[in-house]
Amino acid sequence: MWNRLIKDEKGFTGLEAAIVLVAFVVVAAVFSYVMLGAGFYTTQKSQEVVHTGVAQASSSLAPSGDVIVLGGTDLTPDPDVPGIDAITFYITNTAGGTAVDLDKTIITYTDIDDFKTQAHLETAGVEDGAWTYEGIIESSSGATNLVEKGEKYKIELSLLQVGDADVPANPLGLATKPVVNEKVKIEVKPPEGAVLILERTMPPSITAGQYYTVY
Template identity: 50%
Template structure:
């Protein structure tokens, strides 16, 4: 009687088994692809946030409405006129830039520089016009709150002297004819609005430059 002999034969590997193996490979590849896509989407989102933040920090949300700033040289503003005059008050109008973000003026600072010095002052919510308010704002067009939003217009007033006539800007001196001044409006987010002007050789009650 002849003994049994085990013979290695792969002819029993059926199509069903091949399909199972193929499906397993496909599932593993799909899971791996999903993980890679998820990581890619996350990276793209973070990159977009970084770019958006960079744009907000690099661009200003405020712009000068019109091209002029106005110099009040009347005696009521503690100014004087003529070729030896001095500026008592400066005012100008601002609005939001196209695509800019809203700006909270209560959190905004203002700086002014002349040949004699530089001064930065933060907004004082408790101060009002004529009561030691170094600068203040008035809503010209909008909902009359403290935020500059789309299609709104605000007047910024810089009072160079207080009610007793003492200069609040001792570090920059009196602003006189032919002086050059630079004003910066610095919002809490974004680049400042910078205005540089050469003052005229003589002042009238209201001079614009």
């Protein structure tokens, strides 16, 4: 008698079955929505990481033309030793690269005696920084401080020391100028993207006032 009462499901109507079914469907829908949302969020973050990584790993600058140095004399430790007064090089935008703001770019200079870094001070309101830029090939609609597709800019880095004529107000502050056969490294660090590195060896002989192409 008792067993028949326990197993008797005559009171379980269709309405109750529908309520239970709806409850299951709602729970499954909510769970699916949460899982899909988490999946979409993870996919979006993965895409952002990949795009950021590509932007940081790829460079938007490339050398364009020769690296030219201007001969002079070193002030320390011997004023008669031939040295280099300035380095001039040219840059352009890589294929598919984003525009580079030279106003926010930093240049680092390294040789056997020195390791110096300087931003473009003139655009920060400070007069006569150690390096300047000039557009050689510019687009008609582009900003003068942006290296964009098809453009070419000249960068001139002064290595003058305090005591030289026409020394910039904010020189790099080198201990010594690079001399014959000395290796130097210039790093152009844009606000975004990989660093452009130029490594060159100074000429085997230097005469004041003469220009040399270095490799």
